[in-house]
Amino acid sequence: MDESLEQRFASVVQPHFAVLYRAALRLTRRRPDAEDLVQDVCLRACTRLEDLAAVTNPRAWLMRALYHCFVDATRRRRRRPHVALPDDEAPGAPTSDEPGPERAAEARRMHERLAAVWHRLDAEQRALLSLHAEGNDLEELAAIFGTNRNALSARLHRARQRLAKLLASDQPESSLHLVETER
Amino acid sequence: MNCDTIDSILDDHRWSRLSPAERQDLAAHLAGCNRCAGTSSAHEALAGGQIAEPPPELFARVLRSVSAARVHAHATRRRDRRVVAAAAAAVALVAVVAARYAPLDSFAVVIVRSPANTYTAEVLSKVKNQLGFGAAGDGGENVAAPPAPRFVAGVDYYVLATALPPAADAEHVTVMEFFGFWCLPCYAFEPELTRWSAEDPAHVAFTRVPVLFGAYAEAALHARAFYTAEALGKLDAMHGDFYDEIHVRGNRLSSREALTEFFARFGVDGATFDAAFDSRDVDARVQRAAALAREYGIDSVPAVVVAGRYVTSPGTAGPEVLAVVDQLVAEEAAQGAAD
Numbered sequence: 001m002d003e004s005l006e007q008r009f010a011s012v013v014q015p016h017f018a019v020l021y022r023a024a025l026r027l028t029r030r031r032p033d034a035e036d037l038v039q040d041v042c043l044r045a046c047t048r049l050e051d052l053a054a055v056t057n058p059r060a061w062l063m064r065a066l067y068h069c070f071v072d073a074t075r076r077r078r079r080r081p082h083v084a085l086p087d088d089e090a091p092g093a094p095t096s097d098e099p100g101p102e103r104a105a106e107a108r109r110m111h112e113r114l115a116a117v118w119h120r121l122d123a124e125q126r127a128l129l130s131l132h133a134e135g136n137d138l139e140e141l142a143a144i145f146g147t148n149r150n151a152l153s154a155r156l157h158r159a160r161q162r163l164a165k166l167l168a169s170d171q172p173e174s175s176l177h178l179v180e181t182e183r
Numbered sequence: 184m185n186c187d188t189i190d191s192i193l194d195d196h197r198w199s200r201l202s203p204a205e206r207q208d209l210a211a212h213l214a215g216c217n218r219c220a221g222t223s224s225a226h227e228a229l230a231g232g233q234i235a236e237p238p239p240e241l242f243a244r245v246l247r248s249v250s251a252a253r254v255h256a257h258a259t260r261r262r263d264r265r266v267v268a269a270a271a272a273a274v275a276l277v278a279v280v281a282a283r284y285a286p287l288d289s290f291a292v293v294i295v296r297s298p299a300n301t302y303t304a305e306v307l308s309k310v311k312n313q314l315g316f317g318a319a320g321d322g323g324e325n326v327a328a329p330p331a332p333r334f335v336a337g338v339d340y341y342v343l344a345t346a347l348p349p350a351a352d353a354e355h356v357t358v359m360e361f362f363g364f365w366c367l368p369c370y371a372f373e374p375e376l377t378r379w380s381a382e383d384p385a386h387v388a389f390t391r392v393p394v395l396f397g398a399y400a401e402a403a404l405h406a407r408a409f410y411t412a413e414a415l416g417k418l419d420a421m422h423g424d425f426y427d428e429i430h431v432r433g434n435r436l437s438s439r440e441a442l443t444e445f446f447a448r449f450g451v452d453g454a455t456f457d458a459a460f461d462s463r464d465v466d467a468r469v470q471r472a473a474a475l476a477r478e479y480g481i482d483s484v485p486a487v488v489v490a491g492r493y494v495t496s497p498g499t500a501g502p503e504v505l506a507v508v509d510q511l512v513a514e515e516a517a518q519g520a521a522d
Contacts, residue, residue: 005249017242021241022236022237031482038237039337110228129229137194153190157222164225167221
């Protein structure tokens with residue numbers, strides 16, 4: 001066993017770690033799940049370190065791995081149910097510097113509604129919207145999802161419209177829900 | 184401005200960088216177009232708020248689990264090889280050997296207890312030697328490596344960045360369950376946990392800690408009721424019933440009156456209940472419970488904290504969660520003995 005595996009892993013992955021985590025947090029919307037997901041991606045990266053070190057765009061590689069791990073996890077992983085508690089650091093959670101109580105209330109309401117409908121999007125749509133919100137442009141997304149720019153933009157628009165519909169139709173409800181078979 | 188323009192503004196992340204004139208155009212379009220009003224508010228919901236940076240210890244933790252997974256994979260391969268050797272020695276044992284994930288030290292027991300057991304002591308001792316269980320000098324040439332821990336940090340449990348050992352004597356390892364009576368998965372976990380705690384190994388100090396998450400209206404009330412029962416010495420009698428009352432009988436116990444009535448069934452009259460419920464002692468216990476959950480960063484229940492240092496849960500470790508707890512307790516106890 002070579003001592004340097006950890007070092008090599010760190011030198012390739014660490015520069016992209018914050019982006020990876022933020023994307024995972026947007027995708028899962030809960031910190032513990034984001035941490036699990038980041039860990040899955042890193043374990044995968046570790047087994048394919050040679051590939052990863054050789055690619056020109058390691059960030060896109062990691063984002064693609066993130067997407068695949070997320071899909072795998074939603075598809076296969078059977079977790080025993082537990083009650084997820086509200087996560088005030090989840091993306092979109094209102095911040096204390098929100099101007100005025102009305103804006104803060106509005107932000108909280110939006111955060112809760114988003115959390116309530118998020119799991120009703122399919123995994124690819126959640127991934128598309130999250131990675132886009134994390135600042136990837138259409139070219140980057142096309143590379144990550146292995147498709148061309150036009151097809152990707154059409155999928156992104158569909159995902160956004162579906163989310164808009166869910167947000168409009170969903171009755172405001174608590175963002176707390178029983179986490180059943182997916183994380 | 185039309186729908187396509189708006190889509191491309193969203194696509195290209197230009198939403199927050201529009202000029203005042205563009206903003207006006209945009210507002211005019213949104214006023215008359217439900218589709219774009221919807222998609223742009225969806226976009227805002229996604230982009231809005233702040234995104235947390237990774238917790239400072241996360242990378243280190245991931246790195247540790249990367250190393251641990253490698254060690255674990257290696258240990259598993261070793262174990263497989265030993266199992267294969269045993270199978271070659273005694274083909275008849277193949278079916279039993281297939282249960283290679285049974286804890287190694289109970290493995291021999293499985294063989295002995297098998298009802299179809301026709302193996303001679305000689306075969307058994309041969310297999311045990313091959314597996315590395317032979318007593319020293321009992322013919323076994325293999326010196327068994329200590330078995331690798333079955334459960335791994337970062338996978339089956341998490342190590343807290345700052346260990347906060349609870350005040351306990353040196354002889355006991357503390358195990359705390361964080362739970363809520365209102366929580367269905369906690370209720371589901373309860374029978375298993377009760378059985379486990381009833382075995383009561385001498386070196387474990389087990390406590391339950393109710394969580395007080397504000398979003399559940401009943402949480403604070405139930406936590407107070409829990410400590411009221413504890414203060415009155417009624418906890419053992421009431422704990423299981425508390426769950427049943429909520430999840431079986433559908434009485435959410437969501438008011439003080441409901442709780443008074445519930446306590447009365449256990450022979451606690453209203454005055455005694457009130458005095459305990461409002462006492463400073465109960466107040467202090469509730470505050471302490473809230474502080475513990477905060478310190479350990481408990482964000483879902485049920486969760487089990489071992490030695491103030493490790494966190495696991497049925498959600499993390501799956502059905503083997505209590506075996507994970509046992510392993511951690513054993514490691515802590517061994518550590519304590521070594522110190």
